[in-house]
Amino acid sequence: MNTDNIESVQQLLVKLAHIASQIEARSADAMRRIEATTGAMHQGVERLDGGVERFTQQATQAISHGSQAAVAQGAHQALERFNQELEQSTGRAKWAADALGEQRRSLTLAQRGLIWKSLIALTIGSLLAASGSAFVAWQSMREIRKAEFGTSILRATRSGALSVCGEERALCVKVGPRPRRAAGRGEYLLVEE
Numbered sequence: 001m002n003t004d005n006i007e008s009v010q011q012l013l014v015k016l017a018h019i020a021s022q023i024e025a026r027s028a029d030a031m032r033r034i035e036a037t038t039g040a041m042h043q044g045v046e047r048l049d050g051g052v053e054r055f056t057q058q059a060t061q062a063i064s065h066g067s068q069a070a071v072a073q074g075a076h077q078a079l080e081r082f083n084q085e086l087e088q089s090t091g092r093a094k095w096a097a098d099a100l101g102e103q104r105r106s107l108t109l110a111q112r113g114l115i116w117k118s119l120i121a122l123t124i125g126s127l128l129a130a131s132g133s134a135f136v137a138w139q140s141m142r143e144i145r146k147a148e149f150g151t152s153i154l155r156a157t158r159s160g161a162l163s164v165c166g167e168e169r170a171l172c173v174k175v176g177p178r179p180r181r182a183a184g185r186g187e188y189l190l191v192e193e
Contacts, residue, residue: 023055
């Protein structure tokens with residue numbers, strides 16, 4: 001083999017190594033984007049697949065035109081290994097995207113469950129608050145009735161319908177000339193005011 005051919009093959013290999021390192025850098029950048037979002041991952045994978053195929057075709061053409069068969073075969077094997085690693089990385093990225101999708105679905109279900117539980121808890125809390133308010137209102141009405149009874153006694157005392165009579169200082173009621181009976185069996189007399 002003459003020195004001109006060796007030098008041209010060496011230059012070609014240096015160019016191929018530079019191109020391969022550029023493709024590797026692009027692949028690493030694409031993988032970071034793939035992990036960030038599922039949509040960007042699918043687009044990056046499509047671009048990488050197309051770029052690798054074009055690169056493989058261009059590299060194979062360049063090698064077949066300017067070098068010997070042994071160099072072409074070695075470069076082709078290196079490109080095949082690179083392509084296999086890229087396909088494996090793409091497969092891992094797709095798996096990661098699927099896992100993220102599954103986690104998103106699980107989180108959505110968990111959120112829905114928490115929303116329903118919150119609604120149930122709010123309903124129970126509202127019912128407890130309403131029943132507590134009803135109890136307080138009932139108790140207040142009872143106190144109002146007691147106060148009205150006390151007011152009625154005070155009014156009867158001021159008007160003289162209810163008084164203390166005689167030497168025994170007994171409680172007496174003014175019923176008027178024609179007393180009226182009250183209660184279910186008539187056991188009470190109405191006070192005349």
